[in-house]
Amino acid sequence: MANTKKNKNLDIWKVISLVVLVLYIVFLLWPLLKLFIQAFFKQGQFTLEQFDNFFSQRYYVKSISNSLKVSSLATLLTLVIGVPLAYFYQMYEIKGKGLLQVIAILCSMSAPFIGAYSWIMLLGRNGLITNIIKNLTGFVVPDIYGFNGILLVLALQLFPLVFLYVSGGLKNIDNSLLEASENMGCTGVKRFFTLIIPLIMPTIIAATLMVFMRAFADFGTPLLIGEGYQTFPVVIYNAYFSETGADRNFGAAVSIIAIVITAAIFLIQRYINSKFTFTMNAMNSIERKPLKGIKSFFINFYCWFVVSLAFLPQVYVIYTSFLKTSGKLFVKGYSLESYRLAFRNLKRAVPNTFKIGLISLAIVIVLAIIIAYLVVRRSNPVNKVIDVLSMVPYIIPGSVVGIALVMAFSKKPLVLTGTVAIMVIALVIRRIPYTIRSSVATLQQIPLSIEEAAISLGATKMKAFFGITVPMMANGILSGAIMSWVTIITELSTAIILYNLKTVTLTLAVYTYVSRGNYGIAAAYATILTVATIISLLLYMLIAKTDEISF
Numbered sequence: 001m002a003n004t005k006k007n008k009n010l011d012i013w014k015v016i017s018l019v020v021l022v023l024y025i026v027f028l029l030w031p032l033l034k035l036f037i038q039a040f041f042k043q044g045q046f047t048l049e050q051f052d053n054f055f056s057q058r059y060y061v062k063s064i065s066n067s068l069k070v071s072s073l074a075t076l077l078t079l080v081i082g083v084p085l086a087y088f089y090q091m092y093e094i095k096g097k098g099l100l101q102v103i104a105i106l107c108s109m110s111a112p113f114i115g116a117y118s119w120i121m122l123l124g125r126n127g128l129i130t131n132i133i134k135n136l137t138g139f140v141v142p143d144i145y146g147f148n149g150i151l152l153v154l155a156l157q158l159f160p161l162v163f164l165y166v167s168g169g170l171k172n173i174d175n176s177l178l179e180a181s182e183n184m185g186c187t188g189v190k191r192f193f194t195l196i197i198p199l200i201m202p203t204i205i206a207a208t209l210m211v212f213m214r215a216f217a218d219f220g221t222p223l224l225i226g227e228g229y230q231t232f233p234v235v236i237y238n239a240y241f242s243e244t245g246a247d248r249n250f251g252a253a254v255s256i257i258a259i260v261i262t263a264a265i266f267l268i269q270r271y272i273n274s275k276f277t278f279t280m281n282a283m284n285s286i287e288r289k290p291l292k293g294i295k296s297f298f299i300n301f302y303c304w305f306v307v308s309l310a311f312l313p314q315v316y317v318i319y320t321s322f323l324k325t326s327g328k329l330f331v332k333g334y335s336l337e338s339y340r341l342a343f344r345n346l347k348r349a350v351p352n353t354f355k356i357g358l359i360s361l362a363i364v365i366v367l368a369i370i371i372a373y374l375v376v377r378r379s380n381p382v383n384k385v386i387d388v389l390s391m392v393p394y395i396i397p398g399s400v401v402g403i404a405l406v407m408a409f410s411k412k413p414l415v416l417t418g419t420v421a422i423m424v425i426a427l428v429i430r431r432i433p434y435t436i437r438s439s440v441a442t443l444q445q446i447p448l449s450i451e452e453a454a455i456s457l458g459a460t461k462m463k464a465f466f467g468i469t470v471p472m473m474a475n476g477i478l479s480g481a482i483m484s485w486v487t488i489i490t491e492l493s494t495a496i497i498l499y500n501l502k503t504v505t506l507t508l509a510v511y512t513y514v515s516r517g518n519y520g521i522a523a524a525y526a527t528i529l530t531v532a533t534i535i536s537l538l539l540y541m542l543i544a545k546t547d548e549i550s551f
Contacts, residue, residue: 012462017374017382020367024389027425031404032259038252038407050253060235060254064261067232070147071215074154078211081155081306082162083204087192088299089163090170093288095300100307102537107310108160109486109533113220114526115153117514118313119144120225121320128316149225154215156310161214162207169203170196175286202273209269213262217397220492220511232258233493236399240497248407255400266395314530321523330520338520342509342528348502349509350528356420356505357488360427364435364484365477367428372439372473373465377448394433401426402497418500426494431484438480442473482540486533506532 040046054060085104094100122129123144130141144152173196181191197204219233226234236258240251291299324333343350371390374383393401405426409416416422446469454464470477492507499508506529513522 013374013378016370017378017380017386020371020374020386021382021389023367024386027405028389028392028429031401031408034407035252035255035400035404038248039256040253042249050250051257053250054253054257059230063230063232063235064257066147066229067216070150070154070229070231071212074151074158074215075208075212077151077155078159078162079204079208082159082207083166083197085159085303085306086163086166086170087196088303090167090286091288092299093290094303096304100303102534103311104160104163104307105537106314106530106533107307108157108164109490113218113224113492113511113514114317114529115157115313116149116221116225117510117519117522117526118317119149119153121519122313122316145225145227146229147226150222150229150231153221153225154218156313157221158211158214159306159310161211162204165203165207165210166200169200170286173199173286178286205269205273209266212265213395216262216265217399217493219399224514232261233397233399236397236403237497240399240403251403252407255403258397258400259395262395262397314526317523317526318530320519321527323520323523325520338524342521342524349504349506349525352420352503353489353506353529353532356423356427356503357485359420360424360431360488361481361485363424363428364432364488365481368432368435368439368480369470369473369477371432371436372443373469375436375440376443377451377465390436391433393429398426398430398491398493399497401430402494406497417498418503420503422498423495423503423505426498427488427491430491430494431488434483434487435477435480438483439473439477442477443469446472478540478543482536485536489532489536490529 039050040048042049088094089097089100119127121127123141124130125143127141127144133139133141142148177195177199178191181187181195186194217233219231219237222229222231222234223237236251236254239247239254320330321338322334322336323330323338324335325331325338371386375387375390405422406417409422416425450472451461451464451469454468455461459467489505490507491505492511495505495508496511499505504512506525510522510525510529513519513525
């Protein structure tokens, strides 16, 4: 009887492995194959014509160097800002540290183009700060548009990711190492560069990759604030949605180029990371030290100044959402008119955001738990393939995912374009890597002996896993899920290619009204999105029973 149960459990997990593999083949590999065929074949004939068209025109090639330049510098700035911020946050008692962290997370979790729109309102040619400085001093603020504007927005938008990752890495440093370094006379800046940085280098490299990928794939910011500074994601979008009609072959070719670039960057990161691979487990966590005197002033000032500056655009968006409007213009006085118009003009956006988002999140959580178990507890060739496939979406720009899905599911036998289903599929594909990685990391720390003990008492392997191990994974699942959730409800690059009037979301509504110049309604939608993000974070902290969030 026991052997029968064991074989049954084994068969069940084999079936699950095959089902997951089939899902990846249908919804990831098949769309990418369609993209490949569209790029290299025209009217049934193999051709490199589309690639020749791309590389023969300086305009297109320049967009790649522009994106690499702005993404590299933005990533460098996020490290310069975020690593010290994380160090101060974990090492010292910062005033209001809980609120500081929540605000930092909010800075990173809004759609980047909202930051671009906000900075235009503040520092644009007719921006609030621009006019105040000009009226008071006569000084004309440098133009925020183009490369400088994109760099500003991306750096202030993405440094919180470095802050969160490095904060988590610092928690794994044993306090005894710091005490030993102090005994040897290594303190302050010297200890930071000779001890702390090497110990958290794997975390820094991981954060660097995430920031670079986010910066490289962002096209909403360059569209709004870039003006003449053309970046590669904008070229991808324009190649597929040309004013003269979509050229799917050229759009597919540009998408393949994007995949090659991001894959190369990912492989370089993996190679570099392999040079710093080691495990670290803090038996005695770092204890935050109290601050006094001038040191307290400068550290607190740095932390709050950086976070407040990054959060300023969102504060201003919330403020403008309550201003009176006359047509597309703001006028004197305050009103809820923008909110009334927002709900009247686009009633679907709010329910769609939560319907599509919650369905996507539920699928992400279930699949992530299953895949984590397959990867960690049942390692075999099939599950290793699943592990690799689960990371593929991590290195593919969102616009490319959207284009591939349209090409794969716009014709029979499976027509999904324009449906909620294709939006959900895209979001699951894009955001599941976050929850899988955090679930895998948590599961690896849970001894297999716990499951074995439950099995020895008569529980099946599946019951032992879902009844005992999964609850123990709760914090890891939650941390990955909250990141997936917030990025789901702020997703633009994939959604803008797949949506129609029936599936429009809050983020799409904000972008649509910003592009039309209806800033009041756009601000109202952006504020609703910010409130939804705040509620999500507070719910996570309540459920996880923690006053700090770590990814």
